[in-house]
Amino acid sequence: MPYKLGTSYFSTRILSHVEKDLKEIKKQKCSFVVHTFDETDLYYNQENMKKITALTHKMGMEVYYTPWSIGGIFGGETFSKFVMQYPDACQVLSTGERVGNACPRHPKFRALIKFWIEAASYAGGDVLFWDEPHLWIAEWNERESKKDEFACRCSVCQEDFQKIYGKPYPAAMTKEVEEFRDATLVGFLDFATSTAKQVNPKLKNTVCILPHDRRWPNPMWEAVGALKNVDIVATDPYWKARPYDTGQRWPLEGYVDLSAQRILDLAQRHKKEAQGWVQIFALSKKEEKDITKAFQMWEKSGVKNIAAWGFMACQSYSLLASERPEKCWRLMGDYYKKLAKKK
Numbered sequence: 001m002p003y004k005l006g007t008s009y010f011s012t013r014i015l016s017h018v019e020k021d022l023k024e025i026k027k028q029k030c031s032f033v034v035h036t037f038d039e040t041d042l043y044y045n046q047e048n049m050k051k052i053t054a055l056t057h058k059m060g061m062e063v064y065y066t067p068w069s070i071g072g073i074f075g076g077e078t079f080s081k082f083v084m085q086y087p088d089a090c091q092v093l094s095t096g097e098r099v100g101n102a103c104p105r106h107p108k109f110r111a112l113i114k115f116w117i118e119a120a121s122y123a124g125g126d127v128l129f130w131d132e133p134h135l136w137i138a139e140w141n142e143r144e145s146k147k148d149e150f151a152c153r154c155s156v157c158q159e160d161f162q163k164i165y166g167k168p169y170p171a172a173m174t175k176e177v178e179e180f181r182d183a184t185l186v187g188f189l190d191f192a193t194s195t196a197k198q199v200n201p202k203l204k205n206t207v208c209i210l211p212h213d214r215r216w217p218n219p220m221w222e223a224v225g226a227l228k229n230v231d232i233v234a235t236d237p238y239w240k241a242r243p244y245d246t247g248q249r250w251p252l253e254g255y256v257d258l259s260a261q262r263i264l265d266l267a268q269r270h271k272k273e274a275q276g277w278v279q280i281f282a283l284s285k286k287e288e289k290d291i292t293k294a295f296q297m298w299e300k301s302g303v304k305n306i307a308a309w310g311f312m313a314c315q316s317y318s319l320l321a322s323e324r325p326e327k328c329w330r331l332m333g334d335y336y337k338k339l340a341k342k343k
């Protein structure tokens with residue numbers, strides 16, 4: 001099987017710019033583009049998304065869409081209108097504090113996801129990329145993580161917990177709470193991926209699982225792998241934390257290679273395709289060499305669907321951009337050109 005190689009793309013909706021950038025992406029031997037499809041695109045830009053998709057297809061590349069920051073429960077550096085409009089559908093911490101992230105169990109949020117899937121189908125994409133689904137993360141909100149401060153304990157979650165366990169939802173972390181929190185995300189992903197197939201049976205689903213979780217074997221990974229409507233399982237071991245993430249840094253060795261092995265193993269056991277992501281953003285000049293090392297690890301793992309975040313090393317976002325974005329982008333392209341020649 002030949003390699004499938006990709007990059008994410010965002011920021012520009014001016015079609016002449018997009019066309020120029022897509023030519024550049026194609027030149028680097030990409031066979032797919034992960035277009036962000038955020039709430040702004042959903043409310044105000046559906047026609048442009050359709051045109052961008054047609055341009056990408058015309059150049060022979062597959063189109064993925066990611067629900068970027070939608071409801072604040074996926075990866076992405078942008079904002080959600082939904083959480084402002086429907087605070088009653090947002091997550092509640094164990095401390096009682098309401099936060100700006102939608103609750104994946106809330107029917108109003110699920111209706112938004114269905115609306116997004118319909119828009120994605122209308123725009124003509126091939127793969128829905130459910131990226132980094134997560135409950136509220138302290139470190140992505142300028143907080144320190146505390147054991148007994150967690151989401152979600154909203155009224156919908158409390159009611160579901162009572163139904164399943166026959167007792168009230170505790171305000172402290174327990175084994176049952178851990179299990180329930182996993183089920184919140186997995187149940188939501190089951191809903192999202194099956195709705196996608198109902199809306200348009202041609203749509204494929206990828207779930208990109210955050211590799212941060214130290215539990216192993218990890219029940220959340222297993223449950224995602226077992227979901228019937230998931231076609232591709234992915235993970236994104238970004239060894240250097242995002243600039244706004246106050247949490248732990250990860251080493252390159254022992255993290256990227258281990259995550260690659262784990263996702264391939266999960267994919268093989270559940271008869272899915274595996275996909276791996278390489279960080280080319282937020283790197284200093286000194287750290288550029290890590291890009292090639294990370295690609296080598298993915299190549300060695302045997303995963304043949306590989307992508308980089310993101311176009312031109314995120315030059316369009318100053319906080320995320322690498323120090324020398326063109327150079328990082330070239331390092332990706334050099335590796336892709338080598339992989340594209342292999343069978």
Ligand SMILES: [Zn+2]
Pocket residue numbers: 090091092103104105106152153154155156157158
């Ligand atoms: Zn909830």
